[in-house]
Amino acid sequence: MLETIHLSKSFKGKKAVQDVNLYLDNGESVGLLGPNGAGKSTTISMISTLLKPTSGEIKLNGINTVNKPGEIRKILGVVPQELALYQELSAYENLKFFGSIYKMKGKELEKSIQHALEIVGLKDRQKDLVKTFSGGMKRRINIAAALLHQPQILILDEPTVGIDPQSRNHILETVRLLNETEGTTVLYTSHYMEEVEQLCDRVYIMDDSEVIAAGSKAELLSILSSEDTIKLELSKINEDFVEKLKSMEGVRKVESANSQLKIIAKKGSNLISELVHLADRYQIQLLHYQTETPSLEDVFLHLTGRTLRD
Amino acid sequence: MGSFIKKDLLLFLRDRKEIIITLALPILIIAVLNFAFAGLLDNDEETTLDLQLALVNQDDDENIAEQLEDKLVAEGSVDEAEAAMIAERASYSDPVQALFDFLESEDLQEWITVHELDEVTAAEKVEQGEIDGMLVIPNGFTVESLYAGFTGKAPNVSLAYKMEEETTNNGTLYDIIHGFIDNLNYQFAIQQIGGSNETEIVQPQGGVEQLGEGETFTLAQYFTLAMGILFALFLAITVAAKTGEEIRQKVFNRILVTNSHPMLFLIGKMVSTFILASLQMTVVFILAHFILDVFPGRSVDFWLGVGVIISLFSLGVAGLSAVFTSISLRMKDIDAANGVFSAVVMVLGVLGGNFVPIYVFPDWMQKLGEWTPNGLSLSVLMEWIQYEETSSLMMPSLMLIGFFILCLVIGLAMYPRRGEA
Structure with a gap:
């Protein structure tokens, strides 16, 4: 349905997006994962016709939208990272304005507004000014404004930034609903791994302006099929102990935070007895031991050497 | 385009601070100045001597x-x-x-x-x-x-x-x-x-002499016109500042991703500025009249003439807002842009005689002031108050329309294409 081919964008010679190839099939939910500054928003801006690519193509059903941006605008709904709303207008007035500039009017517009409000669960607050809403409610109206013209493709650029867990769950549920029951194709960008894991069929991982990995969740996790993740909770941690751990056979990476340790080790290394022995030598009490199945977060760590929120 | 105009008008009307600045402040300033400088130009003080x-x-x-x-x-x-x-x-x-x-x-x-x-x-x-x-x-x-x-x-x-x-x-x-x-x-x-045979001596007229057969022009009238015009001019900055907010909040981008013509955004700004400037001046003039009796006993024709000048000047302000809006969309630093706009309006205000009467300036500044839309409107309104000659409206009207067209052309030329904003 939608694909980008060797998509690149430079600002004053500095590459913001480099050689990005991605595709979205009809009805799919695709995640674009990456830390801040990875190039996700620039990629989205090019797909949504806000920026012209320096090179490469964006094709919608085989038609190059760089030359015919009108084609994609008709079927694209964009939820920007910022709250792109008029704070001094009510939720209803905002939606009416954005709906009308999609050339909708009369009953059709009214029906769309009520439908969008129903999806985001703010029908009863439609007459209130947006500035009186909580952060989460504003985010939901931000989504509603992109749904008015019933887009076939919905692009959401980090739609849950800075909101409470309840609103976040509501938004994730809304996106899932749109994808599963309304058949909307979703491109969801985030630096929250768990959101992408929860929502998306396929994931593109971006870092430093490039796509560094792509595939279904299972495909990405298979990158780490040769590794185990061990989580330890200790009574205390000292540097010598961590250094000793790193030098143990089979240990590939050790991360420490407070009194917790995360060890990525070669699959089947069976480190438990050695760990207990080492802890005892350093008079450290082992409070908790857990072997984990790798997550996308671990995949990202494996690929880039740092966490998503670094 | 109606949606853009309605949106801009609603945003303005919902902003209490702007309403106070645009409507209440000029009235307050007119009243204070009128009280403070009463008698400087008025002949109402004759009886106190x-x-x-x-x-x-x-x-x-x-x-x-x-x-x-x-x-x-x-x-x-x-x-x-x-x-x-x-x-x-x-x-x-x-x-x-x-x-x-x-x-x-x-x-x-x-x-x-x-x-x-x-x-x-x-x-x-x-x-x-x-x-x-x-x-x-x-x-x-x-x-x-x-x-x-x-x-x-x-x-x-x-x-x-x-x-x-x-x-x-x-x-x-x-x-x-x-x-x-x-x-x-x-x-x-x-x-x-x-070579007259009769040498009947004509007495000179006492008090403040009146020029020709025109009406007297009072200080209260000057303050009303000057402040009304100046604050209408400020609307061009207000509109540009609101554009800045739309850019900052990425609402402008949201508009761009719809299939609506980007030019509608600019036209919406101009039309709403025209409406706001016209309303603002009309309200200020009428309120000043009712509160301070600024234009006593004037005919319907007089008010119609004032309405024509208000409309033409508002057109000029709308043109200026188009230029400011286009510049706002191109500037990276919105605050710097607003600072520049304020400076431009202040200079226009000084040259046009909105802060102090223009005759205190050197000749070259007075001549320059006549070319500003506010200075031109102020002088034509002053003339209209005194003589009510329809012919005196013709040239200034053409000049104000010319100013609008010039601003419109500049605004359109500077308006960013997609991806440039």
């Missing part, structure tokens, strides 16, 4: 014609026949009586009290401060004045004004008397040129 003038008449007004004829013959200016003819014509004139009539005229009567006294008493009273000044009509003044008037030679005697010390009241009295003498000389000169 109470000038005391002592008049000492030492002139011998018996047989004026004979005295004049004798003098003309004695000085050898003319022959006897002509001297007799001049004396006959001069018999219709009486400069002293004209002075009395002038000082007791309706206009001056309200604020000058004339006391006919002898010289000693008058001098005493002036010295004691009971009287502001004394005017002495010396002996032979009538004959000398008429002689001087008919021959063009300088008179040997003249009116003498004496005062104890230089005060505003004394200065005013001196100016009035001096004005009378100038007028008297002028009348004689006219008579000589025209």
Whole structure:
């Protein structure tokens, strides 16, 4: 349905997006994962016709939208990272304005507004000014404004930034609903791994302006099929102990935070007895031991050497 | 386009701070300035003056014609026949009586009290401060004045004004008397040129002279026009600032990803600015009128003329907002852009005479000010208040339309294409 081919964008010679190839099939939910500054928003801006690519193509059903941006605008709904709303207008007035500039009017517009409000669960607050809403409610109206013209493709650029867990769950549920029951194709960008894991069929991982990995969740996790993740909770941690751990056979990476340790080790290394022995030598009490199945977060760590929120 | 206009109007009307700045502040400033500077241009203060003038008449007004004829013959200016003819014509004139009539005229009567006294008493009273000044009509003044008037030679005697010390009241009295003498000389000169047989002396008008047959222009009117226009001009900055907010909040981007023509955004800004500026000026003028009685007893035609100028000036402000909006969309630093816009409007305000009357500036600045939309509108409104001549609206109207078209062209040329904003 939608694909980008060797998509690149430079600002004053500095590459913001480099050689990005991605595709979205009809009805799919695709995640674009990456830390801040990875190039996700620039990629989205090019797909949504806000920026012209320096090179490469964006094709919608085989038609190059760089030359015919009108084609994609008709079927694209964009939820920007910022709250792109008029704070001094009510939720209803905002939606009416954005709906009308999609050339909708009369009953059709009214029906769309009520439908969008129903999806985001703010029908009863439609007459209130947006500035009186909580952060989460504003985010939901931000989504509603992109749904008015019933887009076939919905692009959401980090739609849950800075909101409470309840609103976040509501938004994730809304996106899932749109994808599963309304058949909307979703491109969801985030630096929250768990959101992408929860929502998306396929994931593109971006870092430093490039796509560094792509595939279904299972495909990405298979990158780490040769590794185990061990989580330890200790009574205390000292540097010598961590250094000793790193030098143990089979240990590939050790991360420490407070009194917790995360060890990525070669699959089947069976480190438990050695760990207990080492802890005892350093008079450290082992409070908790857990072997984990790798997550996308671990995949990202494996690929880039740092966490998503670094 | 209606959606864009409605949105901009709603955003403005929901902003209480802007409403106060645009409507309440100019009214407040007009009221304060009017109160603080009352009387600077108004003639309402005439009645507060109470000038005391002592008049000492030492002139011998018996047989004026004979005295004049004798003098003309004695000085050898003319022959006897002509001297007799001049004396006959001069018999219709009486400069002293004209002075009395002038000082007791309706206009001056309200604020000058004339006391006919002898010289000693008058001098005493002036010295004691009971009287502001004394005017002495010396002996032979009538004959000398008429002689001087008919021959063009300088008179040997003249009116003498004496005062104890230089005060505003004394200065005013001196100016009035001096004005009378100038007028008297002028009348004689006219008579000589025209060869009129009758030398009836026309009295100069007392108080603040009116120009032509126009209405007086008051300080309250100046403040109302100046502030109304200035604050309407500020709307161009307000609109640009709101555009900045739309860019900052990425609402502009959201508009761009719809299939609506980007130019509608700019046109919406212009139309809403036009409506807001028109409404703002109309409300300020009407409120100022009701609160301060700024335009008393004016006709419907007068208000229609004011409406035309308001509309044309609002068109100019709309044009300016188009330029500011386009620049806002191109500038990376919105705050810097707003600072530049404020500076531009301030300069326009100064040049256009919205802060202080334009005549205090050097000529080149005055000329420059006439080319600003606000300066032009201010001067045309001032002229309209005084003369209500429809012809006076034509040229300024064309200039304001020209300013709008110029701004529109610049605004459109600078308006960013997709991806440039």
